[in-house]
Amino acid sequence: xxxxxxxxxxxxxxxxxxxxxxxxxxxxxxxxxxxxxxxxxxxxxxxxxxxxxxxxxxxxxxxxxxxxxxxxxxxxxxxxxxxxxxxxxxxxxxxxxxxxxxxxxxxxxxxxxxxxxxxxxxxxxxxxxxxxxxxxxxxxxxxxxxxxxxxxxxxxxxxxxxxxxxxxxxxxxxxxxxxxxxxxxxxxxxxxxxxxxxxxxxxxxxxxxxxxxxxxxxxxxxxxxxxxxxxxxxxxxxxxxxxxxxxxxxxxxxxxxxxxxxxx
Amino acid sequence: xxxxxxxxxxxxxxxxxxxxxxxxxxxxxxxxxxxxxxxxxxxxxxxxxxxxxxxxxxxxxxxxxxxxxxxxxxxxxxxxxxxxxxxxxxxxxxxxxxxxxxxxxxxxxxxxxxxxxxxxxxxxxxxxxxxxxxxxxxxxxxxxxxxxxxxxxxxxxxxxxxxxxxxxxxxxxxxxxxxxxxxxxxxxxxxxxxxx
Numbered sequence: 001x002x003x004x005x006x007x008x009x010x011x012x013x014x015x016x017x018x019x020x021x022x023x024x025x026x027x028x029x030x031x032x033x034x035x036x037x038x039x040x041x042x043x044x045x046x047x048x049x050x051x052x053x054x055x056x057x058x059x060x061x062x063x064x065x066x067x068x069x070x071x072x073x074x075x076x077x078x079x080x081x082x083x084x085x086x087x088x089x090x091x092x093x094x095x096x097x098x099x100x101x102x103x104x105x106x107x108x109x110x111x112x113x114x115x116x117x118x119x120x121x122x123x124x125x126x127x128x129x130x131x132x133x134x135x136x137x138x139x140x141x142x143x144x145x146x147x148x149x150x151x152x153x154x155x156x157x158x159x160x161x162x163x164x165x166x167x168x169x170x171x172x173x174x175x176x177x178x179x180x181x182x183x184x185x186x187x188x189x190x191x192x193x194x195x196x197x198x199x200x201x202x203x204x205x206x207x208x209x210x211x212x213x214x215x216x217x218x219x220x221x222x223x224x225x226x227x228x229x230x231x232x233x234x235x236x237x238x239x240x241x242x243x244x245x246x247x248x249x250x251x252x253x254x255x256x257x258x259x260x261x262x263x264x
Numbered sequence: 265x266x267x268x269x270x271x272x273x274x275x276x277x278x279x280x281x282x283x284x285x286x287x288x289x290x291x292x293x294x295x296x297x298x299x300x301x302x303x304x305x306x307x308x309x310x311x312x313x314x315x316x317x318x319x320x321x322x323x324x325x326x327x328x329x330x331x332x333x334x335x336x337x338x339x340x341x342x343x344x345x346x347x348x349x350x351x352x353x354x355x356x357x358x359x360x361x362x363x364x365x366x367x368x369x370x371x372x373x374x375x376x377x378x379x380x381x382x383x384x385x386x387x388x389x390x391x392x393x394x395x396x397x398x399x400x401x402x403x404x405x406x407x408x409x410x411x412x413x414x415x416x417x418x419x420x421x422x423x424x425x426x427x428x429x430x431x432x433x434x435x436x437x438x439x440x441x442x443x444x445x446x447x448x449x450x451x452x453x454x455x456x457x458x459x460x
Contacts, residue, residue, distance in 0.1 A: 025438065029435030029438055057442070064438050065438060067387055068407075068410035080290045080293070088320045
């Protein structure tokens with residue numbers, strides 16, 4: 001005979017497969033427990049009258065059930081009462097439970113805010129930088145207009161005067177790229193997201209001093225601004241989804257923890 | 265003090281009330297652990313652990329099936345203990361392994377009731393041995409239903425299974441026990457001799 005920990009019960013589920021014999025035992029067990037419907041009960045009793053094997057199976061099961069009922073309980077060999085020194089602290093104390101649940105949610109929210117705020121702040125910074133680049137582009141265009149006017153006076157055309165004239169067609173990137181090296185060739189272009197180019201670094205010393213002399217003209221709508229709107233929105237929504245996932249996962253974790261802790 | 269009041273007090277953290285619940289139920293818990301584990305020492309360990317877990321989780325108890333709830337904790341504790349023993353069988357447990365000539369289970373205390381004496385000693389030993397040959401989940405269901413007298417619903421609560429599964433496991437367990445006892449001839453002998 002093998003003790004429970006020396007046996008492998010992994011095949012016990014396979015033993016639940018239905019066979020004629022197990023179906024017979026299902027009927028007999030239901031009959032013994034009085035769980036059969038009237039019609040099924042009569043049908044079984046008819047079968048019992050005709051089938052000696054079925055009667056033997058029923059009597060054997062009845063004997064087992066009766067014997068099991070007479071096994072009785074075994075008296076505990078000692079008291080299993082808990083001593084105050086060894087008793088664990090009950091889990092799920094109302095205050096601790098509230099603290100655990102709301103604390104975890106609060107932690108998830110803090111995590112979300114910590115994740116989102118710098119990013120959103122970064123977006124605000126980007127926007128302000130873009131605004132400043134717009135201003136500088138406007139200044140640079142104004143400078144170019146002034147230069148153009150100045151150049152027209154001596155009737156001498158230059159590559160530098162021609163470049164700003166292309167700016168509205170080629171966009172600020174082209175204009176800026178041409179204007180910046182001339183104005184501040186040594187200044188490296190600051191890293192700009194979403195295709196912002198050296199136009200933002202254009203307001204350098206030379207251009208700046210010239211812009212003070214020129215009359216600013218209204219900046220034309222820049223195509224790059226339209227293309228910026230979509231990726232920024234996608235990023236923002238992605239962050240919202242991530243934040244939602246974070247909160248959801250946090251709640252799920254708390255729920256699982258509580259279930260395991262309180263329901264064993 | 266009634267059971268519900270003891271439970272409420274224990275849920276409030278009153279260890280003394282919980283210990284009264286322990287004393288009321290420890291025979292049930294130990295009996296289940298003994299039949300599940302097959303030997304006294306691991307059954308005692310499982311019983312103590314079950315009460316520790318029950319105290320830790322007492323505030324989660326809702327409803328009126330306290331015994332079924334407690335026995336479900338016992339069953340889970342025994343499963344964990346069996347898994348642990350399978351992973352790391354200790355020398356002492358091996359040394360205390362099965363003896364072909366002796367029942368793994370101790371006979372019940374005669375003082376528990378006249379019905380305990382009614383079952384023939386040989387049949388009792390044969391039945392206890394046959395129980396240990398059942399898959400553990402079948403054994404659990406049949407012990408809870410036929411020895412502890414739990415209703416199908418309470419057994420379902422205790423083992424955490426649907427009612428239909430409980431019914432089919434119970435019938436298979438009874439059928440298997442009958443077949444084992446018939447094969448050993450014990451059932452026929454028991455039918456011939458009068459109960460003591």
